[in-house]
Amino acid sequence: MAARAPGANADRPDVPALKVGAGATAITATTHLDRTLAIVFVIAALALPFILDALGAGYYLSLASRIVIYAIAATSLNLVLGYAGLVSFGHAAFVGLGAYATGILVSEGVVGSGWHLLATVAVTGLAALTIGAISLRTRGVYFIMITLAFAQMLFYLANSVKGYGGDEGLNIKARSVLGFGAFAIDLKNPLALWYVAVAVLGASLLALARFGPSRLGRAVLVLRDDDVRAEALGFPTYRLKLLVFVVAGVLGGVAGALSVNLQGYVSPNVLHWTQSGTLMVMVILGGVATVWGGLVGAATLLLLQEVLAAYTEHWEFWTGWVLLAVVLFARQGLVGLLGSARRSVAERR
């Protein structure tokens, strides 16, 4: 495996078997972070604000930040959905909880020293532990429905909490301040928010790339492909699934905390099932069980919407057609498509 072409293993011949009763597939996942891509990512992350400034398009930084925040959420979902094969249809629950935890604290005047981060991690971690512990007792379609049910419960709960905006949502004036003293970073500064967001995304991608080939990652991929066999081999499948579910929930919550800092606003809509659906669409569009899938999917979907919205009022209509085309013609998502294109170029040489 030493002379592996970069990105070649993104081209997987098999589609993850998530349908109940489908046969076992080989252990697959893009497990390494392409070094060139990683360098491009770091340079782009550092330079983008300056490039946009130089082009006189500084206002696009907020769009870029939104993409990065969605990419964090989608990447966290990819961990559950792609790597562990658990089709969670309620991931918006954690993003929304994170957004509300931070939003409520800021609106109560608690701004500094990373309390939000702590609260977000505690709230989303606890929620993911509870929801996961119950949901993971079911499987297949029932898991999809029960995770959806929990997210819907939180959606209606958020609608009814009149003290924090109810169905109208919650506006916050201040933003989180991370760190203290001379090292305090106020997320009110768009540049600070951008760098914090890309740092979180970069760390997540790196962790995901390390996770794939690790012992833990291999174990998770085994149970995704055949959890009865994994259990027979002595893997603690339930605890592994719960671990992945909680880690992904917390990361989703961090994305939510960042998004409320970006927009200064959180409403029950972040918990609506269509939001969970959008995150799923991003993952599937980008590439299930690939390191870059979440980022590619989030960037593609949001940029597509942005570009289409500039030309037509009916951007949703055309976005739908593009997504349909991806389902029908790019079965392994865009990362898979790019991987196979690169490989076919390499073969022709």
Next chain:
Amino acid sequence: MSGVLLIEQALNGLQFGLMLFLLAAGLTLVFGVMDMINLAHGSLYMVGAFLAAWLVGLTGSFVLSVLGAVALTGMFGMALEAGLLRTLYARDHLSQVLATFALILILNDGVKMVFGTDLPLSAPAALAGPVELFPGFQYPAYRLLILGVGLALAVALYLLVQKTRMGALVRAGASNRPMATAMGVNIRALFTLVFGIGAALCAVAGALLGPLLAVQVGMGENILILAFVVIVIGGIGSIRGALVGSILVGCIDTLGRTGLQQVFREFLPPQWASAAGPAIASVAVYVFMAAVLAFRPQGLFPARS
């Protein structure tokens, strides 16, 4: 809560439950027989409602418009199945989610292009008033009509599935599709028809509920999730389960909204009571589903042997 109010709310719950059943019936068959997650099922409900509202504007007749909307939506459903959804049956659930989510976007915006974001639709004037069911108890005539149509369609569908040859084939498919195919049942062709009937039933629900709720883009999205809850409670693929699940969900939702509000009013300030009632009623449906899944993971009436 007074007895009269209780009866009224129970009837409302039954009526909403029966409309939910019209959506859930098609959804459970698609899910149970074809193992297909169709998120766009709620969009057919929306399409049906918009077609009915549009036809009322053209013809002026409510009955004709509902019938026309049902026929058109049924044909649209069959075209959709034959043109697109059919190719998705063999794909994994994730592809189905992506494709049918895309369909929601297309249909939502498509309807907006053709009809605008909402259309007015009101109950026929003859049914606008209340009817006295027994001395001292009045019930809106239009809601009574919905109740009647819902009951009639539920019975018809039950007979179709349980007593006809076509129904037997559909049940065979839900129980064990490869076996049914091996015995010579042409599930594919049968299913285009089943999907068309499911779409037509969605249109009935959309057109009848239109005057009570609102005919607007996105109206299918919340009711779709309730329909999914229904079929999970009832057992995926089971028409009987869908009927029982629908009525349970309809009653829990409706009685919870008003009943809990009354209870909360006793010990909460009014603005909290009016907000907490609906919220907790909405949550109650999902708690109920989680409880059913915990004790009977296959639903109340499992279709698969």
